[in-house]
Amino acid sequence: MKNDLGELSAFAMVAEERSFTRAAARLGISQSALSHSIRGLEKRLGLQLLARTTRSVSPTAAGTTLLQELAPALERIERAVAETRKQREAPSGRIRLIIPRTASKVVILPKLAEFTRNYPEIVLEVTSSNDPVDLVAGEYDAGVQLGEFIQRDMIAVRVTREMRLAVVGSPQYFAAKSIPRHPQDLKDHACIGFRFSNGLYRWEFEKGSRALTVSPQGPVSFDDPELVIQAVLEGVGIGTAMENGLLGLIAEGKLVQVLKDWCPSFPGYFLYYPSRRNQPAALAALIETLRLDQ
Template sequence: MRDELQALAAFAAVAEERSFTRAAARLRISQSALSHSVRGLEKRLGVQLLARTTRSVAPTAAGEAVLREVQPALERIARSLTEAQQQRDRPAGRLRLLVSRSAAQVVLMPKLKEFTEAYPDITLDITTSNDRAELVAGGYDAGIQIGEFIQRDMIAVRVSDDLRLAVVGSPSYFTTHSKPRTPRDLKDHICLAFRFSTGIYRWEFEKGRRAITFLPEGPLVFDDSDLLMQCVERGVGISMAMETLARERLADGRLVELMRDWCPVFPGYFLYYPSRHNQPAALTALIRTLRMPSQVSA
């Protein structure tokens, strides 16, 4: 197929230029190679496409018919290739992102206005999902996720500070329940769960050399952290959430934090993508906007 396209492009150039010499110069190939390509095409088709004399070259009737069909297609191909090259050199085009819902709130939302104003020719096509979907198979250019969830063969760029999970509850809940002081106290509480596609998230605790995991088995399971926090705020139960997502509710007293000394920090969010080879300018622009200051020269 590639040889056929090259031969058709060679024929079209000769037909348009009415000269093998000018067409060869335009295509930057030798005149003999151009003639060989056109003759090969004519032989495969079993029809003469160009009438040749010592002084001129012109398409035959069959050649005119072929030219009418292939010329618009060749022009579209040329435009597409030019646009693709421009995306490599100029921040433009569509960038498909797979982003966890919490990462969209913590990493993307604070930077979107800055990014869209700086790069108006880029369209970010954002899919938010807590599922750990395959980036390449899903047709995504890049993703944003917690570092420990990213496959090792991906290139990852840090785009947030370290994170901390917090156990939170509402003041109204604690009018009828005592505050848990250790993970072992959680068995006496209504614990609301968060679900990934791989299953319910087990709460992880550390203190000194002690590490404990706890599987919440309360009456509600969500895959949306904001809905989960709304239920906690209404006093339905307690739960674990990203401290950054609960910060406003903690600051104004709608929620209280529990067992902070059992909740360690861990590496935060990373933007990840498959390869640096021929990286589009749009992705480079997004990385520059989101990456942490300490990694600007990385």
């Protein structure tokens, strides 16, 4: 009964006003249309809900019983609609965001305190995942991912500068192994893999017009980039991670960066979302906060 909600709301309005004329004016419809709607509701229910005379309108016993249950439900619906409309007008409500853990550290955490101070009525619900996901199917409002993994039908906003991967090993590892000078030398090394749900990440290298990929072969792989680097620090083998997160360890001599001339820059992370139409104010606030300052 797809028309029931509108007709039940119309019935409640007539019962409240005790007048078809006043109820029609509040609803913004003609009196004849309102009468037709009420008659249709009564016909489907098989009960008279309103007693009508030339001078007055009042609910019948059946109408009064219905109204007692109906009025609170309609009030809750009205509040829910008003709250939803508020999210379009003022930054409030919940935002579901999916983002790789590494990106959380460089994109979200540095601006989180500022965001929560400026928008105290917004709640961020952050899920960590390295895998590219379908935002709509996963019921996420937005995501953060490397540009190469974002579908073409998404709106993408840059949130980091260009980045690049670093290939690193520990000093104790290289004390027993030679430094690789070419990606092909990695076949002689223990390479610690980083794993997506659908398989290992293949290490991509480029130098001038030459490009090649290497499938890491080694004793262990992780789905967490921090564990990859921890294993590297323990001397297990060579691993890769975002260079900007390793600069301190490299400067301190705890990691040795290799094949640097084979690791070009790439566009970095983007915030992405399905559409610009009817964008909630909360999402617009998050976009403006995370957008990379030009």
